[in-house]
Amino acid sequence: MTSSSSASIGTPGVAVIGYAFMGKAHSHAWRNVAALRPGAPDVRQQVLVGRDADAVTVAATQYGWAESATDWRAVIERDDIDIVDVCVPGHLHAEVAIAALEAGKHVIAEKPLANTLAEAEKMVATAQAARERGVHSMVGFNYRRVPALALARQHIAAGRLGDVRQVRIAYLQDWLADESAPMTWRLRRELAGSGALGDLASHAVDQVRFLLGQEVSGVNALTRTFVPQRTGQDGPEDVTVDDAAWSTLRTSGDAVVSLEVSRMASGRKNALGIEVYGSRGALRFDLESLNHLDVCLDGADSFSRVLVTEPSDPYIDGWWPPGHVLGWDATFTNQAADFLTALEEGQEPTPSFEDGLAVQRVLAAIEASAEQDGAHVGVDVGV
Numbered sequence: 001m002t003s004s005s006s007a008s009i010g011t012p013g014v015a016v017i018g019y020a021f022m023g024k025a026h027s028h029a030w031r032n033v034a035a036l037r038p039g040a041p042d043v044r045q046q047v048l049v050g051r052d053a054d055a056v057t058v059a060a061t062q063y064g065w066a067e068s069a070t071d072w073r074a075v076i077e078r079d080d081i082d083i084v085d086v087c088v089p090g091h092l093h094a095e096v097a098i099a100a101l102e103a104g105k106h107v108i109a110e111k112p113l114a115n116t117l118a119e120a121e122k123m124v125a126t127a128q129a130a131r132e133r134g135v136h137s138m139v140g141f142n143y144r145r146v147p148a149l150a151l152a153r154q155h156i157a158a159g160r161l162g163d164v165r166q167v168r169i170a171y172l173q174d175w176l177a178d179e180s181a182p183m184t185w186r187l188r189r190e191l192a193g194s195g196a197l198g199d200l201a202s203h204a205v206d207q208v209r210f211l212l213g214q215e216v217s218g219v220n221a222l223t224r225t226f227v228p229q230r231t232g233q234d235g236p237e238d239v240t241v242d243d244a245a246w247s248t249l250r251t252s253g254d255a256v257v258s259l260e261v262s263r264m265a266s267g268r269k270n271a272l273g274i275e276v277y278g279s280r281g282a283l284r285f286d287l288e289s290l291n292h293l294d295v296c297l298d299g300a301d302s303f304s305r306v307l308v309t310e311p312s313d314p315y316i317d318g319w320w321p322p323g324h325v326l327g328w329d330a331t332f333t334n335q336a337a338d339f340l341t342a343l344e345e346g347q348e349p350t351p352s353f354e355d356g357l358a359v360q361r362v363l364a365a366i367e368a369s370a371e372q373d374g375a376h377v378g379v380d381v382g383v
């Protein structure tokens with residue numbers, strides 16, 4: 001099944017590698033995708049993989065998996081596994097995704113695609129070779145599947161904002177605001193690659209590309225690590241990633257984007273705020289109120305609030321009647337459905353690994369600019 005690009009994928013067997021926060025979110029999606037997304041093929045929820053045998057066994061039972069396992073290498077070689085879903089920390093993305101693609105499995109890799117540009121480039125080369133054999137891949141920028149953001153993209157593409165001139169995008173969380181919050185893998189460069197940049201700015205940059213349909217062509221940026229040491233298991237440890245980042249981006253369509261990300265914004269839990277302003281209108285979105293889109297379209301004078309739950313709205317069909325709102329988890333279910341539908345059609349799903357690499361190149365430019373105290377750094381995303 002895995003090396004064919006024929007119309008039917010049957011009932012593919014799925015393995016999720018990693019069972020923490022993202023492994024849980026993706027498990028929920030695989031479990032519900034056929035029930036909630038019309039036309040999405042059903043899957044076999046086969047194996048959940050993790051290093052701690054006891055903990056992954058408990059998680060596998062809780063999340064509806066047939067089995068658990070501790071050896072991802074053995075799992076990706078199995079004939080009953082067709083899809084490998086990579087939900088491990090960033091330093092393992094390249095190794096697991098490349099091995100799975102080479103074993104003929106379709107792959108979803110969580111964002112950011114990789115920790116380094118070199119790894120991301122290798123993943124793209126492997127994905128391109130795999131595509132020739134009918135083996136497909138996708139990077140998990142789940143916010144592309146928020147109905148309100150998919151609708152926002154449609155409005156922009158239809159010209160209802162006119163020419164987009166400026167964008168404000170801020171992704172703010174507060175789970176590191178407390179200086180006594182302990183050390184985690186997310187604060188170690190060798191495991192996470194970067195801090196708020198890879199974790200949060202990756203989503204923001206992807207949204208700029210997704211919403212505007214434009215590339216980022218240059219950046220100026222600053223980053224800060226406000227708390228340079230945190231307490232680990234064996235005492236104080238250096239934090240080797242950024243806590244927050246700010247950047248001004250130029251786009252290929254001559255728009256200017258103001259981007260701000262932080263995991264130290266006291267009181268903000270998961271606030272992805274997006275504002276897009278054009279010559280004939282504007283849009284405003286807040287992830288903590290994700291069923292709403294504020295619109296000012298076609299030369300209107302002020303904003304009105306739209307509840308994005310009509311069957312005609314993107315990603316709503318198959319869920320609930322109008323006004324019965326969706327949650328954050330729905331973005332992963334919608335993502336799994338799009339992935340399966342693309343496989344069924346023998347198409348490369350989006351966003352592709354090339355999209356992941358393009359985001360990675362912008363993040364690398366932001367880091368390079370920050371190292372030069374905000375100097376302009378040009379970007380050629382090259383995809």
Ligand code: SOE
Pocket residue numbers: 021173199200270
């Ligand atoms: C943690 O900061 C995190 O889980 C991100 O890694 C996710 O991508 C984001 O959706 C929510 O916050």
